[in-house]
Amino acid sequence: MSALLEIRQLVTAYGKIEALKGVTLDVEQGSITCLLGPNGAGKTTLMMTVAGILRPKSGSIRLAGEEITGRPPHAIVAGGIALVPENRLVFPNMSVLENLQAGAYQRRDREIEADIGKLFERFPRLKERSGQNAGTLSGGEQQMLAVARALMSRPKLLLMDEPSLGLAPLVVEEIFRIIVQLHQDGVSIFLVEQNAHMALKVAQHFYLMEQGKVTFSGTPGALAEDEVIRRAYLGSAKA
């Protein structure tokens, strides 16, 4: 069986500068896959390209065997991929409830209200603040809102770009608890993370990206054994 997300030889450029220089990787159905890498390696570019915000120069992206390369972002969302972007990006002047409704914009079914109810059970803090403008929430609450908004589209695959960035350690743990829960509920997750220690506890497969190329692919065990990676990503990090 082929993987849920298959990326082959993907090249994305800003003008003449190639940020992705032929990236090839797979995200298996039902897995948590984690992408590590230094700043400027092209991780966010990869996420934005998969989400359809950036157009690749060449290469292919397939979701469940279907070619989705070059589709516009709203069609990607409709196809079953939702991105929780870096720095959260909620709608600051809209209420928490409206943020969730906007996340379901592609859907026409009658279960939207029910889904909002379920998400409010999962994120009770959001329910308390459902009438409040998203801009007034704390960083952690905004991150939860961004995740909840992405889930409103009922994605097959959830992309998360550095969900722990700039959050307090306790909040980070909560975010990862949510990631694990989502995974148990059957959502496949492709995660970009700097916090390798946390990622190591949840992910089944790792990729390392450097200067626009994938330079490592393997299990958490293989990752922990790689001397170079250990020193770069695990050595100095706090547990």
Add this chain to the structure above:
Amino acid sequence: MIFDLIQNTFDGLAMGASYALLAVGFTLVFGVLRRVNLSYGPAIMIGCYAATWVSLSFHSNVFALLGITILGSVLAGTYVERLCFAPHRQGSAIAAMVASFALWMQFEEAVTLVMPKHLYDFPPMFDGDPLAFGPLSLRAEALVMLSCALAICFALHRMLYRSRFGLAVRAVIDAPLAAQLAGINVPRVLLLVFLLASGIGGLAGWLIASTHTQVTPMLGMWSTLKGLLAMMIGGLGSLPGAVIGGLALGVLEAHSQWFLGPQARDLIAYLLMFVLLAWWPRWMTTQSAS
């Protein structure tokens, strides 16, 4: 003297109602796209000329012309959006503004090619004298115009805060990238907002033409400049502000024309625009589209 002042204010409000309507359409585009559409007025003029042509050829009813005017404005607006705004969505706001001016030139030459007379009659909405309130008078058209401005402002507010489409529009205003990631077809929302504004412009054009009972090629420039001014006085991007800005501009113009003459009227309006832009930039930018 006091009657003159009151009558002037009445006349100003009547004029201001048309500015308010123009400003509402202008504001809708500016609030959502953050772009200035100089072809807004000329597209309205296309609608009015189309209606005039129909009126001359088929002697149709003035209310039937409303549909033609709106249709013409929306078609011209589609052309403007495709050529000036869709291609510059990521790019410079100024490029879009210059491009919209280029189409203005096209529209103006096109109408004079097809209908070369300097002035055409447009049928009036109502026959008969203005309504009299003691020594004061007010044209019935002014009341229609004012009610339309208020009704449209109200309807747009409902649309923005109560409908699915309105949710998408506000999401696009709030965070365009997040809107795309939420699955909103942003280019389509922008096109629809643009066409909605063109339609409102068409209604404004019909009301103005049938109030003045004439159309001239100057209608394009006039509509753009008055709409722009009223939008700015109202604080750039706020719909109630646009209505208030339009009425304020109308009253200001009526009084300054009465006391100082027509040139001073225009001078004061531009001075106000200049001063607002130059010395109260916060006034302009803090009033978001809400």
Add this chain to the structure above:
Amino acid sequence: MDDYTVSVLTNIGLISFIALSAYLLIIAGEMSFGQQGFFGVGAYTAGVATAMYGVPLPIAAVMAMGAGAAAAFLVGLPTLRLRGLYFAMATLAAAEMLRIVFELIHFQREIDGEPIGPDGTQGFRGIRWVFENGVEPEGFLAMVWGLLFAVVALFLFMERSKLGATLRMLGEDPELARMLGVHVERFKLGVAAAAGALAALGGALYAHHNTYIEPRNFDIMLGVHSLAYALIGGLGTAFGPLLGVLIDIGALEGSRVFHGYRMIVFGGLVAVLLIFRPRGLLDERVVHWLKRRLA
């Protein structure tokens, strides 16, 4: 050359001044919708000087440039810190104010039994210095193009200098310029004043070519045309705006083929070029390529 050709060529030269003035500001990162106002200031100043006070045209042109620079400086003072769209609208308002001021000026003197001077919306006729001093149309044409070449030479010289580099840096990245110690506000004011003077010089010559000016000549149409000339001609070299003028006035108006459709053709051309060549036909890349071929 027949009279018509001379007249078209003179016009191309005259309008090139205001196109270059718009170009100068675009290079520095500002799109002005108001250069027509300074063109008008130049036209009125020089017209008043020669027709009413007998000042020779060369001196009147210098006076016009001074007036244009002063007006541009005053407009620039509160507006240059505004961002793109707001600057564009503020300069548009300023130019419209200037145009209405021209409509309000009634200032005439009796000369040879005839009232001469600006007469509001009636315009200002009898700016006849060129004819009274026996300058033939060809002579005036040579004068206009001579001055224009001098200005273009100045531009080319400037663009090779440190000043030119600073100017382009200001347009591309004002923050970088600030960090490198450029006094951005003062520098931009200087550029605005120079652009005002350039437009005013064009206006002064325009008034003496036409012998008659009226406030309508200096409306928003002229201003946006000059912007469009710079934008379609190209922002890579000072020849760009000239190319823009040549395309519109030379090819479209001059050839008479497009009679009655000129605005439609030109408007379409501008809109399409803005999409496919946002920095014009002679953009930086083309200019670089041309320089390499020529060198």
